[in-house]
Every structure is written in C-alpha cells, then in structure tokens.
Amino acid sequence: xxxxxxxxxxMGYLDNELSDEARRRFEQHVAGCPxxxxxxxEFKRLKTLTDEVTLxxxxxxxxxxxxxxxxxxxxxxxGWIIFSVAAILLTIYGGFRAIxxxxxxxxxxxLFKAGLLALLVGLAILFVSVxxxxxxxxxxxxxxxxxx
Amino acid sequence: MTxxxxxxxxxxxxxxxxxxxxxESLVNRYMKDAYFIALGFVGNREDAMDLSQxxxxxxxxNMKHIKPGRRFFPWFYQILKNLCISHLRKRRYRRASSLDGxxxxxxxATTDCFSPEVVAQRNETKDTVWQxxxxxxxxxxxxxxxxxxxxxxxxxxxxxxxxxKGTVTSRLYYARKRLQELLGTESGGSTHDMP
Numbered sequence: 001x002x003x004x005x006x007x008x009x010x011m012g013y014l015d016n017e018l019s020d021e022a023r024r025r026f027e028q029h030v031a032g033c034p035x036x037x038x039x040x041x042e043f044k045r046l047k048t049l050t051d052e053v054t055l056x057x058x059x060x061x062x063x064x065x066x067x068x069x070x071x072x073x074x075x076x077x078x079g080w081i082i083f084s085v086a087a088i089l090l091t092i093y094g095g096f097r098a099i100x101x102x103x104x105x106x107x108x109x110x111l112f113k114a115g116l117l118a119l120l121v122g123l124a125i126l127f128v129s130v131x132x133x134x135x136x137x138x139x140x141x142x143x144x145x146x147x148x
Numbered sequence: 149m150t151x152x153x154x155x156x157x158x159x160x161x162x163x164x165x166x167x168x169x170x171x172e173s174l175v176n177r178y179m180k181d182a183y184f185i186a187l188g189f190v191g192n193r194e195d196a197m198d199l200s201q202x203x204x205x206x207x208x209x210n211m212k213h214i215k216p217g218r219r220f221f222p223w224f225y226q227i228l229k230n231l232c233i234s235h236l237r238k239r240r241y242r243r244a245s246s247l248d249g250x251x252x253x254x255x256x257a258t259t260d261c262f263s264p265e266v267v268a269q270r271n272e273t274k275d276t277v278w279q280x281x282x283x284x285x286x287x288x289x290x291x292x293x294x295x296x297x298x299x300x301x302x303x304x305x306x307x308x309x310x311x312x313k314g315t316v317t318s319r320l321y322y323a324r325k326r327l328q329e330l331l332g333t334e335s336g337g338s339t340h341d342m343p
Contacts, residue, residue, distance in 0.1 A: 011320045017302045046328055050296045053277050054268045055187055066179050067172050073205045
C-alpha cells in the first residue's frame with residue numbers, strides 16, 4: 001500500500017472510525033513514515049481546534065415556541081391556498097357575468113363586443129397552449145417519479 | 149442523532165395520513181439538529197431558525213414523497229441543505245449586487261457573514277476557526293458541520309449525503325486540508341503555536 005492509501009485511513013483514525021485491524025496497520029505505517037506522521041500531527045492539531053468550537057444553544061423558550069412557528073406556517077399555507085382558489089373562482093365568475101352583461105347590452109357598440117370576444121379567444125388560446133406545453137413536458141420528465 | 153427504529157416508521161406513517169401531532173413529535177426529535185446544521189451553513193441565528201422551520205414545513209407538505217420504511221432524517225437533511233444553499237446563493241447575489249457600485253465583488257464572493265456571537269465561550273482562536281469554516285465551500289462545510297457539530301458517524305454522514313463512506317472520508321480529508329490552509333496550521337503556518 002502507498003502513502004496515498006494510508007491517507008484514506010488517516011481520517012478514520014482521527015475520528016475513531018477504524019476497525020482494530022485497520023488501526024493497527026495504520027499505526028504501523030505511521031511509525032515508519034515521517035511524512036504521514038507529520039500530516040497526522042497537523043490533522044490532530046486541527047481537530048483539537050475545531051472540536052473546541054461549540055455553538056451557543058438558544059434559550060428554552062425558543063424551543064418551546066419552535067413547533068408553534070411551524071404549525072402557524074403550515075396553517076397559513078393552507079389558508080393562502082383556500083383564499084387563492086376562492087379569489088380565482090370569484091374573479092372568473094365575476095368576469096364571466098360582466099362580459100355576459102356587456103354582450104347582452106344593446107347600448108354597447110358591436111365593435112367593442114367584437115374586440116372583447118377577440119381578447120377572450122386570444123387569452124383562451126394562450127392558456128390552452130401553455131397548459132398543453134406543460135402537460136407535454138411533465139409527461140416526458142424522466143425524473144417526475146423519482147423518490148428519495 | 150437517533151438510530152432507525154420502528155417508532156419512527158410508525159410516526160411517519162401517521163404523518164403521511166396527515167397527523168400534525170405525529171409530525172410535532174418528529175419536529176421535537178430533530179429540531180435542534182436542524183437548527184445547528186442550518187447555523188453551520190448560514191452562520192447566524194435568525195436565518196438558521198427561519199430556514200430550519202421552513203424545511204420542516206416543506207417536509208410536512210411532501211411527506212407523501214418519502215418512501216415507506218425510509219428514515220426521516222436523511223430525507224429531511226436534503227430539504228434543509230437545499231434551502232440553506234439556495235439562501236446562501238441569494239445572499240451572495242444580493243451582496244455582490246450591492247457591492248457592484250463599490251467595485252468590490254470579490255468580498256461578496258469570499259465572506260459569508262458568519263456571526264461570531266453564535267460561538268460559545270468565544271476567544272480569538274475560536275473566532276478564527278469559525279470564520280475559516282465560513283470560507284469553506286458548501287460541500288466541504290457540510291462534512292465539517294456533520295462531523296464536528298453534530299458528532300455524526302461516517303455511516304450516518306454517508307446516509308445523509310446519499311454517498312458511500314469512502315466519499316465521506318475523502319471529503320473530510322480535503323475539507324480539513326482546506327481548513328488547514330485557511331488557518332495556516334500547516335508546518336510553518338502563522339497559527340502554528342495554537343494548541
């Protein structure tokens with residue numbers, strides 16, 4: 001085995017992740033290899049430094065309120081979905097009724113009615129086109145069923 | 149970090165059926181891990197708290213996508229990590245944009261606004277190490293966080309990162325090498341006298 005192979009064992013040695021056999025082999029190599037011994041010493045010094053860094057634990061009340069924060073976000077998310085669906089439905093209904101009134105109204109000019117209809121047909125074509133494109137790409141997406 | 153157990157599998161089945169109480173027990177089990185991992189990625193309390201909570205919200209909404217019988221934490225870790233990395237990208241972009249006028253974009257690229265106040269019993273050495281960790285790239289930073297701040301074993305890290313133990317060893321080696329460079333703890337370095 002070369003020094004490079006023993007470098008792979010070095011991390012396991014530092015972190016107590018080696019089997020007894022691998023540990024013994026690594027120690028034997030380090031005893032006869034000044035380069036690996038020097039590197040191990042440097043890594044040990046670095047590990048001592050990083051192990052000394054610990055992070056401040058937040059106060060207990062933060063943990064007590066932690067779940068409430070998550071629950072509120074979940075609840076608000078549901079609220080927003082219901083609100084958005086209702087807003088879309090009401091807008092579509094209101095828009096439909098307003099257009100219906102305008103088309104039935106004999107006082108509104110024919111040119112305006114034609115323009116409005118053309119606008120609606122254009123919007124409908126754009127909507128169907130985007131929807132069809134989305135469905136096409138979704139069906140061809142090889143990763144859509146990938147689960148982790 | 150807790151081992152895989154029947155209790156967690158049952159809890160996750162209940163979560164998939166839409167039980168908030170079951171999800172609350174998962175949150176209580178992993179909230180500290182989530183917070184400290186996020187803190188390791190983003191470096192300040194407010195963002196870490198916000199991102200860890202948001203990760204749980206996303207996990208709750210996507211519980212149906214987790215394969216039955218799988219552990220919660222490795223799956224949840226991917227959500228949390230992606231959120232943190234995306235947050236870092238946005239933060240760097242915002243900082244780079246705001247620094248454009250000052251002709252100093254390289255500052256935005258190298259610092260990650262890691263707050264020194266999050267380090268317990270601060271001293272100069274600890275602050276230096278914490279700032280050096282903030283300069284590691286996310287791939288190296290995450291193995292340092294999981295190993296040093298979460299005390300996870302190589303097997304647990306490999307499970308969380310969806311890789312094998314050899315990759316964990318290799319990433320740790322290069323992460324520590326980079327950290328040595330940043331701290332100057334290699335032979336002849338300026339912090340050679342550090343303990």
